[in-house]
Amino acid sequence: QITLMESGPTLVKPTQTLTLTCTFSGFSLTTAGVGVGWVRQPPRKALEWLADVYWDDVKRYNPSLRSRLTIAKDTSKNQVVLTMTNMDPVDTATYYCVHRPYYEFFDYWGQGTLVTVSS
Amino acid sequence: DIVMTQSPLSSPVTLGQPASISCRSSQSLVHSDGNTYLSWYHQRPGQPPRLLIYETSNRFSGVPDRFSGSGAGTEFTLKISRVEADDVGVYYCMQATQFPVTFGGGTKVEIK
Numbered sequence: 001q002i003t004l005m006e007s008g009p010t011l012v013k014p015t016q017t018l019t020l021t022c023t024f025s026g027f028s029l030t031t032a033g034v035g036v037g038w039v040r041q042p043p044r045k046a047l048e049w050l051a052d053v054y055w056d057d058v059k060r061y062n063p064s065l066r067s068r069l070t071i072a073k074d075t076s077k078n079q080v081v082l083t084m085t086n087m088d089p090v091d092t093a094t095y096y097c098v099h100r101p102y103y104e105f106f107d108y109w110g111q112g113t114l115v116t117v118s119s
Numbered sequence: 120d121i122v123m124t125q126s127p128l129s130s131p132v133t134l135g136q137p138a139s140i141s142c143r144s145s146q147s148l149v150h151s152d153g154n155t156y157l158s159w160y161h162q163r164p165g166q167p168p169r170l171l172i173y174e175t176s177n178r179f180s181g182v183p184d185r186f187s188g189s190g191a192g193t194e195f196t197l198k199i200s201r202v203e204a205d206d207v208g209v210y211y212c213m214q215a216t217q218f219p220v221t222f223g224g225g226t227k228v229e230i231k
Contacts, residue, residue, distance in 0.1 A: 047160075047168065047211055049220040062219050096167055104215050105158040107179060109167035 002026035004036070004097040004110035011116050012087050018115060022080040022097030029055055029075050035100040036073065036080040040093040041112075048093075052100055053080055089117045121146050121214050123223035131231045138199040140226045142212035147192050149216070156215040159188055159197045162225075163208040171210075172197065204230065 008020035020038070027034060037052035051061045051071040061069050070083045084091065094114045098106040122145040132138045148155045157175045160168035170179045172188035175195060185200040199206055207230060212223040 046224045047213075047222040049222070060218065064219075104156055105170055105173040105179075105213070106160075106168075107170045107173075109169065112167050 002099055002108040004099060004108060006095060006097045006110045006113040008095075008113055008115065010114060011118065013119050014088055014117060016087050018082075018084045018087050018091070020082045020084075020095055020097075020113065020115075022082070022110065024078050024080070024097070024099070027099065029053075029073050029078070029080070031055055033102045035103065037098050037100050037106070038071070038082045039096045039098055039106065039109075040091075041096070042090075042093040045093075050084075050095075051082060052103075054103075087117045091115070092117045120219060121148070121217050121221050123212055123214055123221050125210075125212060125223035125226045127226060128224070129227045129229065131229050132199075132202045133231050134204065135201050138202050138206075138228060140197045140210050140212075140228075142190075142195040142197070142223050144193045144195075144214055146217065148195075148214050149192065154216075155191065157188075157190065157195050158213050158215070159186075160211045160213065161206070161208055162211065163205075166208075168211060199228075202228070202230070 004024045035052045035054040038050040053059045053071045053073045068085045073080050094112040096112045097110040099108040124143045126141045155175045159172040162168040176188045187198050209225040209227050211225050
């Protein structure tokens with residue numbers, strides 16, 4: 001049974017760096033084809049893909065946010081960490097951790113964590 | 120980036136009746152490997168999205184067979200054969216054929 005859980009701050013100030021951790025179970029990020037990523041959703045708005053990391057350590061980022069994002073995996077802890085620099089109120093959103101096989105769809109989602117950016 | 124356009128924005132439906140959602144892409148979603156990486160998601164209020172359909176027409180594990188996907192090229196459709204109360208929420212299409220992944224704006228399904 002695949003599960004993913006996001007953790008991190010619920011409130012960050014403008015210009016600060018956000019660090020989110022995804023802790024997962026039920027699969028290994030050393031298995032060929034497996035990826036873990038992040039998708040966000042501003043309140044009452046649509047979904048936006050942010051980044052993925054794969055079993056072979058390939059990393060992909062949304063070009064619109066590339067300069068601000070870093071994704072990394074820790075296979076020993078079954079965790080993936082996303083950092084986003086220079087946070088702005090427009091980055092207020094629910095951030096979801098997702099399981100993504102072979103660069104295709106997102107088949108399992110965490111419950112999400114709401115991050116508010118405000119001074 | 121490929122733009123995904125869904126219609127309608129909102130769809131009031133009667134319980135037990137069919138519903139249909141359209142998704143149009145700004146470019147063909149046929150990948151060079153011959154597959155079409157179009158998927159559909161359902162998001163109930165306060166919940167994360169869940170995968171319904173992948174590669175245009177394949178139902179994900181546990182998805183009821185009243186959900187079906189079809190289409191090709193740039194035009195895709197999600198159909199619910201008989202709407203149940205549990206089906207309310209927002210439906211999103213997503214393409215993963217071309218980098219970066221992009222989602223449609225969503226279609227809200229509500230009961231009349």
